[in-house]
Amino acid sequence: MMIHSLSGPSGSGKSTSALQFAHEQGIEAIIDDGILVIKGERVAGTSAKYERNTIKAIRRAIFEDEEHKKEVQEAIKEYDVQSILIIGTSDKMTKKIAQKLELGDINSFHYIEEIRSNKDIQIAKFVRGTQGMHVMPIPYKQVEQNIFKRMIQRGFEIFSKNKEKLGETTIVRPVFHQQTIDISQKVYVDLLEYILENYKGIAKVDSFHFTLKQLIPSIYIVIYIPYPVDYFVVEKIEELQQYISHQFLKHFEFQPGEIHVFVKGVM
Template sequence: MIVYSLSGASGTGKSTSALQFAYEHQIEGIIDDGILIVNGEKRAGTSAKFEKNTVTAVRRAIFDESTHREAVKKAITEANLTSILLIGTSDKMTKKIAKHLDIEPITYFYYVQDIRSPREIKMARFVRETKGQHVMPIPYRQVEQNFFKRFIKKGREIFTSNRVKLGETTIVRPDFHHETINISKRVYHDVLQHETQQQKFVARIDSLQVDLSTVPTVKLVIYIKAPLDYEVIKEIQQLQILLVGAFIKTFMIEPEVINIEVKGIHK
């Protein structure tokens, strides 16, 4: 069995990218936070994300407990896998997982920065810090029913470029994640509105929308000033750049899209 390692700091989006990464490298199985995933479905194990504290979560993730470890080892054998991906926060962690599951050595080592852009990593960290959300690369229906007292919701469906479904993700908020930064949606509006109102060519802001559901997107509808003795497109492009800068400076993330619509002209 060919063993792959994918490592990176907590909250950088490894689990979100796991199904796509496995598909692109023709990897049959995934070990992520204590569970075995085959063909986008949970096959065995219990997720570390439902532990009470970080110590027990780490022990669960590296299969330190014998009953848990043996159940997953048996499932790997029964699945007759030819390749498997181990996900962890470091090479040391994935090596420990491989040792505990008797699937040493690891053949290939990959890192989150190899498969995710700096923008995507920053966004993943932002979601972790502000919402305390963790991603499980298994369907919502496979999450243990007795954990529904926690924050759990459906994530997104993962497809290939030709729309073949690889699997689904589920979003959870573990008990051990206590430190979050709460930012009101009004704050995003205020920052962008303040920056826009400073521009001399802007007569009025008609509407301002910020969507943070996946990647940050901004839609701005404005009226511009007359007379038109300035280059409209150049000014709008400059405003886009300024809004990106304000977003990065204030929230440390970059919007994926900033759409500015000119609705009319005011004298």
């Protein structure tokens, strides 16, 4: 069996990226937080996200429970798995899981920074840190919804580059994740309005729009630029985009996914 490891900090988007990454690498199965996922669906195991405290969640994720371990081992044999991706917060954790499941040595180590942009990782960490959202790489129908009293919702459908559906994710807020910070969308809008009002490279703001589509902030701005145009317009617009990104990073520790600036005219 070929064994792969994917590691990265908690909340960096490993589970979100797992299905597509496994498909691109030709990996049949995924071990994530105590569950075995094959073809986008859970076939064995119990998720650590069902646990009521962090210690129990960690023990579940590294297969400390003998019955849990045997269930997943038997499923790996039943499905004749020839390649598997183990997800964890570090190489040490993925090695521990491989050892517990008696899979052998890990052949290939991968890291979240290699498959996700720094911007995507920042947003994922922000969502985890403020809203306590965790992603499970299995369909909504397979999640025991009565366990998650505070929040459970459908995530994203995952497709290959050839538009083949690989599976879907579910967003949950586990019981053990107690601390959350709710930030009103008006806070983001107020910061953006302040930036635009005080930015010297803008003659007038015609309109702007801020959205949080699929947890990824997108900004659309329509502006007039100052006359005379004795400067390189594209360069000035890029400076504005970079400044907005910097301010969001400074105040919220993440950058918007998209910043679209439309020049309507000259004033």
